[in-house]
Amino acid sequence: MAILINQETRVIVQGITGRDGSFHTQEMLKYNTKVVAGVTPGKGGSEIFGVPVFDTVREAKNATRANASIIFVPKAFAPDAIYEAIDAELELVVCITEGIPVHEMLKIVSYLKGKKTRLIGPNSAGIISPGKSKVGILPPVAFKEGKVGVVSRSGTLTYEISSHISQAGFGESTVVGIGGDPIVGTNFIDCLKMFEDDPETEAIVLIGEIGGNDEERASEYIKKYIKKPVLAFIAGQTAPPDKRMGHAGAIISGGKGTAQEKIKALNAAGVRVFFEPEEIGRLLCEIFK
Amino acid sequence: MAILINQETRVIVQGITGRDGSFHTQEMLKYNTKVVAGVTPGKGGSEIFGVPVFDTVREAKNATRANASIIFVPKAFAPDAIYEAIDAELELVVCITEGIPVHEMLKIVSYLKGKKTRLIGPNSAGIISPGKSKVGILPPVAFKEGKVGVVSRSGTLTYEISSHISQAGFGESTVVGIGGDPIVGTNFIDCLKMFEDDPETEAIVLIGEIGGNDEERASEYIKKYIKKPVLAFIAGQTAPPDKRMGHAGAIISGGKGTAQEKIKALNAAGVRVFFEPEEIGRLLCEIFK
């Protein structure tokens, strides 16, 4: 099962001829992801690593029955790439591009209402369902097929924590990087819901960080609807207020969104919060003993 | 039953203190329409014909549990009045105002997608469910409680034809003026569907005119889904091509949208087309004999 992606997912790489796009196309192909097409406007008709390149997403979809895309397009063109994927009615769109202006994202989420597409990101590390498919930039070494669902706002921190889950022998059903920007297409709650419904997932790890209140809302949702055990890690406990920590999302403002508040909310929802990545192995052992 | 409006409809008049708004508020009150509130920005707190006036639709709705509105606001402000009614989540909005720029309507119909509101018009004569309620400017003298559903793009032509339906003794379940503009919120098909489902309606009269292809599409729909007898009148058989006939919608372009084509399509769908308003009485007699 897994969530969002599996062996059947047929992926278009938007921006396949760019530096990051071509590198990660190779990486995804190595992972046996069904990369069925690439899109670079003006380069349609060519081929890269055996993947046919098209000028537009619609052409690529029509020719290959693709149902998902991953976007490596530079930030100035990424919003259009997202609209294009939405208009082509792809089921899943994963946007890796970072640095998209937040006002563009406001328009995109407004446009998404009532549409068929699920958008992951932007500024996402992508998705991996270990052993099945990878639609993202996550390094496979950190992941192993298993029963823990991971959802995260971060990139490398996700690899770090997942590697401990893998080393402890549990492995992951699916790992989703929802992206670190203030406005993203899919939030914690959306993923929690999918994990709760996924029979392959037996525990959920949520990796949050300071800024916003997505973790607080997720806590309320967990309290009400999630029966599976949830563990959480929150980065940024030592971050000073009002200093930007790289992710646009990680701004503490008006006393809200601090690590302390998030941890309090998670604890109140019965979520076990851990403070050191490698602790996760021991905690999962306790749960599954 | 009737469609769209009945005794329970609670109406806000947007632009109640204007010339047309105040006149027709009186007329609707005379017809026992439940006009529960008026809206004129900046005049909230006053009262007109015993109807309380509010500054905004939301305030009016919250205070009076209104579920519909009728718009008499001048064309420059009418688009905002429509957005306001949509945002206040009214079920039904009837826009009488004519002369709204079509590009404004394009934005409005795009904004309407996925919203709860049904928009009638603009440039509509409104709706009457004889004996029950009137949300419009239609003169009651032409209408009588009965079993014929009437849907029309015109105003006075609707009164003319309805008056013959009434004089012939059949009367109307509901009469809907969908508006004569090229882009309107509700089209023939929407109304045909509602009339088909309405147990009080036993026959349907469709009043079209040249321009666009709403009648042609209605014909296809009738062929497939409408079991009740349908009669139709098409105005503009003598109109020269490419001359504007008052309604922005009534432009014949590229050979499409002529009265001849519409009549052909209607006939092919088994619709009886009549060519003189007073004929309708005799035709209904045949149907109900």
Added chain:
Amino acid sequence: MKIHEYQAKEFFRKYNIPTPKEKLITNLDEVDLALSELNFPIVAKAQVLVGGRGKAGGVQFCQTPEELKEAVKRILSMTIKNLAVKKLLLAEAVKYEKEFYLGITIDRERRAPVLIASAAGGMDIEEIALRHPEQIVITELSPFLRLKSYKAREVGNVLFSDKELVNKFIEIAAKLTNIFFDYECNLVEINPLVLADRELVAVDAKIVFDDNGLYRHPELEALRDLDAEEKSELLAKQADLSYVKLTGHVGCIVNGAGLAMATMDLIKKYGAEPANFLDIGGSSSPQKMREAMRIILMDKNVRGILVNIFGGITRCDDVAQGLLWALKEEEIKVPIVARLTGTNELEARMLLENSPIVFARTMTEGVKKIVELTRS
């Protein structure tokens, strides 16, 4: 509101859509000056606000100054569909390989703006649309997002196999879309858009503005060609009446466009021809009726007038007042039949009791009477 090709081309230039080198002239004397800027071959094109100028001989290809002057003289003396040709556009002829069509308009069925394109551009695009719809590409636009380049590319890929041309097409389509939205147009059109020497050039141009949007772009009013509109139609517009002059003998004054068209249809059905379409509109005032009478009486073809009113907002007594006013001020020699139903019907009858106006109780009766009275 339609504008002339030369005016539309000015919008194209403002938005950097490639056009041929052109000069507008209004008389023969201006040809020499124009020739100092243009190279032969030159196409002389009549500037009239109706279609079919080509078939009427209003477009001519010229190789020499003599040929051109001959053509200018001839075309400036032409009348195309009742419109005198007063302006002429001289354009350097473009030697092209292929003609395309590109237009943006409002699709009533989709209730959205659409971009329409075809590799089969030229004079007969309407024919193509009817007979070979598969040669027409249509894509829907969002009024909020305008034209996203991938949509233009989808279309361009159907039209061109050369990627460079696709990119040029995308640029032109984006600019044309901006004209469409910036000025609230009903239609912007390039037909033909030609491929010449690896460039795309707009050889003809058409723009139609939404009349309802004009009040938000007051600068467009200056583009109105007053010569091209019937004087009576202009007068009607000033009086806030909707009037179209036609060629029959029965004048008619009606409230509401649908009822007005139905009245015209019925006049025809009973054997006569309407002299006009005239809708006095929703609101009610004797003044409007007075103006309507003045405008109809300007038409010397009119042998009789039918007034057909279904009073709602329009009050029949207001209509009667206006009629009386007209009767007093104008010397009216033609018969008038009035059918006044609805609001204040009785008051109206009383007002007109001693006038020469013939009453009718129904629309059909009114039409029959006026047809009878105007039979020559």
Added chain:
Amino acid sequence: MKIHEYQAKEFFRKYNIPTPKEKLITNLDEVDLALSELNFPIVAKAQVLVGGRGKAGGVQFCQTPEELKEAVKRILSMTIKNLAVKKLLLAEAVKYEKEFYLGITIDRERRAPVLIASAAGGMDIEEIALRHPEQIVITELSPFLRLKSYKAREVGNVLFSDKELVNKFIEIAAKLTNIFFDYECNLVEINPLVLADRELVAVDAKIVFDDNGLYRHPELEALRDLDAEEKSELLAKQADLSYVKLTGHVGCIVNGAGLAMATMDLIKKYGAEPANFLDIGGSSSPQKMREAMRIILMDKNVRGILVNIFGGITRCDDVAQGLLWALKEEEIKVPIVARLTGTNELEARMLLENSPIVFARTMTEGVKKIVELTRS
């Protein structure tokens, strides 16, 4: 990017939002010239890019030239939260009856822009928001439609009972919304918006631009206050690194913001304090690592450096190359602990084999080692 009050006020004036009469000065000599344009009482306000200037004594109300000069001298010599005050805004004091709050920002929960207003404006709006949320009015905006006047009216009716003031509020809200959208802001704010003599006046102004949107508004770059940013942070920005200087002793270089914050948290957990946040970002190059080392070594508080890399896109051998480069060019006296996992991990180890760098296998081990090595 934040800008100063005086800069935000310039936007307000451009958009016709009423502001008090004001003059910016940078030294005492400019006071006399300013006084030729301003009337007493005057408020002198320190222009610094941090909150709390009022509580720090950076705002002073003055009745006389003497009082004002005294205040100017004092404030210009102040340092507020490590920032030296270099500019001072002199504003005619507005005698007001009531303070309001008006702001537009992005609500992450609603995923939409929101307009926020309160009749309880002034210094403690955050307190009000926490303790009396019912005194705050929030309304959602559409990014396509901006602020429709009925939404502003709904809010205005909550704040004001006087219709005229509601209309003035609607106007100001519309203008503020236009600034917000035109320049892609994260925040535009008037606090307080005061009611004075039946007028609404923006006494303070705050604008924060979305850093990701800045490239589309190059003119805004000129507004950046380079003095207010740490020199090392500016250098980092030029090198495309995300760096924040802090006050601890353990320098850290990490790839990814989340992992960087987690690393800092862990340093603290094991008893030390991080000297900085530094994210070398996703892409990989020895150059970036070299620059990161240079920037960290500028901080004289740093007693040791932890390099924590989970290689994905970032290649560990690139990181190692950058480290070697730095070791060669700089005289490094502090210990370095490196934890390099993931892509090309082995190559990295081989490269660094004979260097003084201490290896760690895990993040926790790396943190423990650097904390140990930097203990004073």
